[in-house]
Amino acid sequence: MILLGWNPDRGDDPFGGYRRAVDEVTGAGLFRCRWILPPRQATAGTEVWLFSQGGRDRGVLGHGRVVLSPEPQPADRDGSPGIVEFDALRPRGDSIPQDLLTLRVPGIAWGVNRSSRRIPAPAGPALRTLWAETSSLDEADPLYPPPGTLPPGALAQARVNRYERDPSARRVCLAHHGTSCAVCGFSFEEAFGPPGRDFIHVHHVVPAAGLGPGYELDPIADLVPLCPNCHSMAHRRLPDPYSPAELRTLRSAAGFLPGTTLSPEQLTAQADAVRILRAH
Ligand SMILES: [Zn+2]
Ligand SMILES: [Zn+2]
Incomplete structure (x- = not known):
């Protein structure tokens, strides 16, 4: 499981317009984009959580999976481009806030900014629970189970x-x-x-x-x-x-x-x- 850091305040925009990406996930169920990933950890199918490092909405904003693993390039320590498919993205301002993450998903330095890092698998269930608890009424619909509940093959859900x-x-x-x-x-x-x-x-x-x-x-x-x-x-x-x-x-x-x-x-x-x- 990988935590993808994203700083919207710094102007980097892998989504080509975050709001458009949110709309696409809401309408079509999925949004794909390129992402700089750590090659050895980001194998296809790896679960990812999007972490916003923005001042206004610092916290977990989305979920998805790696669909194309990056080519290993030993010289490039920051990683290389792969493709991520998001199946859940919340509007900015609706993140699971950092203080709640620190309290309920311990063992991860939520205050540290990194472009991407591996997080332990047991954090998954805790994140799903928090996602469901902090959902708007619409997302709490039983027809939309918390992200990552379904196996990768069921992304068509x-x-x-x-x-x-x-x-x-x-x-x-x-x-x-x-x-x-x-x-x-x-x-x-x-x-x-x-x-x-x-x-x-x-x-x-x-x-x-x-x-x-x-x-x-x-x-x-x-x-x-x-x-x-x-x-x-x-x-x-x-x-x-x-x-x-x-x-x-x-x-x-x-x-x-x-x-x-x-x-x-x-x-x-x-x-x-x-x-x-x-x-x-
Ligand atoms: Zn009935
Ligand atoms: Zn049904």
């Missing part, structure tokens, strides 16, 4: 989550599956009346391993309606969420009898599907 927010895919999914939760059968319209109509999350059920380069979303096979509670439970398991079938099994094992509650809601789901199909 942010893009997968975008399928769950794609309006046209959502429409097709709900037209087929209805708007009741596929796990517990909860219907917001039934419980809350008209304001609850069509309110339901859609969940993407394809595991990260199934998302090869040629993957195309099938809104009926790959998306299911889930209420926010069941959806949060699905994403409690990482990297691959619980499937709706597994969640139903967990529920019945915990004392909920499937069938007694599901059948009427399944009928409602059918009725909803017909209504939505007529509406579009």
Whole structure:
């Protein structure tokens, strides 16, 4: 694990505009850029944390991984350029502040400025916990687990989550599956009346391993309606969420009898599907 020092006050800008980089991570889930890295330590896949040495926001601002390791150049002690892919970047001013880091992630000289340095692996869980604790409400969404929680192969997670927010895919999914939760059968319209109509999350059920380069979303096979509670439970398991079938099994094992509650809601789901199909 490597800590990348960055001093925004000194005018060095590997991001080509930090705000643009933050927007790109928010929108596309990833931002790549060149970074001067220590060759022997920065092998591909190495986890990195971005540390801002700016006066205004000194602290941890982001997370990512080395995707291209630098060529070893013995004469160059500062390192040589490699490529880093950031999967989490916070706006300036929102860092995990240095005093909190000193208190909760001991054993690292947070006050010392270095361009990059290795930090011990056990600091990872502590940093993730702090990241989650200091998150804005949006980042605390269970659909966005703290950075570094997912294995490198699952970097597509942010893009997968975008399928769950794609309006046209959502429409097709709900037209087929209805708007009741596929796990517990909860219907917001039934419980809350008209304001609850069509309110339901859609969940993407394809595991990260199934998302090869040629993957195309099938809104009926790959998306299911889930209420926010069941959806949060699905994403409690990482990297691959619980499937709706597994969640139903967990529920019945915990004392909920499937069938007694599901059948009427399944009928409602059918009725909803017909209504939505007529509406579009
Ligand atoms: Zn549910
Ligand atoms: Zn989901």
